[in-house]
Amino acid sequence: MAKTMSLSRRQFAKAVGKTALLATAATFPAPFVKGADPITINHWSWLAASDGEIWAQMINSFNDAHKDKGVQIKMEVIPEEQYNTKVLAAAATGNAPDFGWGTAGQRAQWAQDGVIVPLDDVAKQTGLDLADFSEFSLKMARYPKYDNKLFMIPMDLMSLQPEVNIDHVKEAGLDPAAFPQDGATLIEWAKAMTKREGDKVTRSGIMMTGSGVQPTVTWGIVAEQMGFQRASDDLKTAAVNPEAGKAAMQWVLDLFDTHKVSTRDVTDRYKAFGTGQGSVFWTGPWTLNGYVEQKLPFHTYLFPKIGEKQLTYFEMGGMEFYVQPDEARYEASMQAVKWLSDNSFLWTTKGRGASPRTSLLNHPDYKTAGHSWDVRGAFVDGMAIATAGEIPVLAGPNFTIYSGGNFLAKTLEQVWAGQKKIDQAMAEIQEQWQKDLDAG
Amino acid sequence: MIAAKLIRRINRNLRPFGLRLGAVPIWLLGLAIAIVWAMPFVWMLSTSLKYAGDVMTVDVEWLPRRVTLGNYEKIFTDFPVARWFLNSVIVSVISTGLNIVFGSMAGYALARLRFPGRDALFMLFIASLMVPTEVTVVPLLLGIIKIGWWNTYQALIAQPLTYVYSVYIFRQFFLSFPRDLEDAAKIDGAGHFLIFWRIAFPLARAPLIAATVIVFTFNWNNFLWPLLAVSDESMKTLPVGIAAFAPVVGTRTQLEGFALGMAGITVLSVPSLLVFFFLQRYFIQGLSSGAVRG
């Protein structure tokens, strides 16, 4: 009997010991301390290219300037592909960050669900000078279906423009001052700069990949230049003028198979261009910092007119505010964002795109500060032709041309791989998009 | 005649090594294959010691033409690699330790004790092996966010705690345990707990090591869960942190080169390689002698 008793006691002690251990584990200091310091503003960013570095500098400047005022921004970098999921998961449990980076036009669903909050009132309260913002930028930050409220504070405007390796241009005996303005000359230039070994392209005249974002966005731009419209202006009909869309698909395929100025074998287009494996690479201003730092010899030009119109992809990034259980937080966050926007000279001259604020654009040093105008100018001037943007419907992400994984990209990928005929792909795209538009 | 004598002489010399003349070619071939099998590691190390510009060369260079420790320096200074390493150590050690202790107890009970629901419980454990972890990850994510465990050590420790391999290994081992030891102890009036703790567990060194190696490795390399459960840089585990250098899904492809990534994964692989290296004999022993019967 005695033995059994002492056994149980030992057993009990062991159990208690284990529980105690677990309890201690549960009280490990969690570095993410929310609410302990009421003036820590939580910011999430998915910027990861060289723009991410500059943005981190911006946040650091804010923190330095506000050290005595007791306000700090705590930034976390989330991988882009997980960003949406994590924000939703956080918001669903009342733990969403205060503000984060968003892309205009892709948040219709979140606006509807209340994940992001309208900002008109808060902006006014904190004295953010909305009049200084260009009309276009504010228009893009609104969602007509939801009271036309402002759901984002625009930070910069971006477009896709060709960055060109000047060494390759000179090597081919071409004139760097006379970049092609139309599709035919563009192909000529590309052919002149392409290096081949037999039938295989070893240096691409036009930097392309066999799948992913690059061919998708190229198709999107060329298609719209040729007269294709992903959705009619009233957002009721999908795939207007499909013949133009098909012609654009053929144009992309021709780069690989007919003109042989591109190869499907590139995995990392950024690195490939950076190591001189491609001559013409249309991309956005988020790459500037990195290429300039590595002293790549390149200039940026305006996207040529391959179809009937000269236009290119448009994207606007800005700060969106996530729903908070404590509404008082919105004002503090807006104060922070106001500061960031007012002080976005660095961001819009070195970090990324063109400023949406007229005062900054008119700043005397705007053209000379930051990166050289040779590489930056086209991104700023090119805003005039950047009109291919997002389709602001609930299924917006299915329509975006700047994606490697959405429905559009996946269907097009099969065309690039020769697994699907152009006609069939177009038909499938039209069908799916029509369904999406009908859904609202 | 002479040839036969020669062969016999050679075989005599080879005998202490356990070789015959006929076996030598296979022996060498096997060694060659083994060395080739580990080549990726050598390549990894070699690339990690190269300057970024020297990495993409048309000719394959096994020995870097210029050696630099700069990549290692860079990853430790520019990125919180030390912190990631620490996180991995804390999470892996605690989670493995708890898993082994709990798992051995459960394995013992499943093997040697009688209670209603025993077989059903074991079936449940085995069935869970068939369900991909990836299925459980998102609901789990939501759950831990709700209880405030996001970006915490607890969350990282709790998920791999439920890895059932250890239970399986211990159960297999204890099934083959001779009953007499137990009976002797029972006659002395010892209860099950004492039997387990004083007798069974100490004898289970082989499965213990085997299970520890497997579970520790699993923990150290756990990828998807830490990827989702943690967004704070200072809380990431090493594999997740280093993944930022991976060219396909990494977020730093434009900036960093392969060399840096290779340095990162070298650092990442060293602990698990060391653990295996020192424990391998016990490890293999632990998987045999009745521990695994299928």
Next chain:
Amino acid sequence: MAMKAARGRRSADEEPVDWVAYVFVAFFTIPFLLFNIAPIFFGAYVSFTKWGIFGKPKWVGLQNFRDAFNDEFVGIAFTNTVLYGLVIVPCVVVIGFTFALYVNQRWPLSALARTLFFSPYVVSATVIGLVWVWMLDTQFGLINHYLGYLGIDNVPWLTSTNWSLLGVSIASVWWDLGLAFVLFLAALQDVPRDLYEAAEVDGASRWQRLWLIILPQLRPVISLVVTLQLISTLRIFSQVYVMTNGGPASSSSSVIFYMYNEAIQRQLFGYASAVAMLLFLLIIAITIIHRVAIRER
């Protein structure tokens, strides 16, 4: 008296029940139920709903499953997954067994060989993603470099729809083989020496010894390894994720990878869970078939 108390009460069917067992298993089982089983059931529930994390799940019955059957990318993912199984499992089993046989000979340096063969198993997916992507690089990769000496042109391992699955499989075999290898090795070491010697005395050749004696002894282990590797391969994810991200054009995509995309990138959790459920059913089916096939022999 003390003995009886220690052994526990007798239950109705005359067999003593060890109630303390519940304490033994509780420590493992409770976290298991919380962190493993509960999410599984929740996932099962969600597969019948439409849910985007934020907001309540909306019941849609079998709609997700219907959509999955009509979704060509799901079909591609399942086909690829089965292909992965057909390529990786035999390779791992056969090569792993061969390596185990070799090491079991205890020739000089066998310990070194043993370490080398097993070592890939302990590395992380990230390692696979970096090293093998680099090794399989079309222009600068090691593999193509040495294939070049054999007169073979550069194979676009990861950038071509024809080769990507094979490229990922190669890395997978290298990675997964370690466990099969040690399991075989351990089992081989268990084969009683007398069996070997008896066969040798009887004049059996090496091959005969292998086929007629060793293999039958090892059947349970072989079966175990095949089962484990099959289940693990059907769930293939991290290699795909870090090496090709499913591409190009979904040619290397697997079911779990597809599920991850749908869930994390498109927040279609209901749909993703339904796809995962389908895979789970497939795994059960294949495991049962495998088990039955073995019993019949």
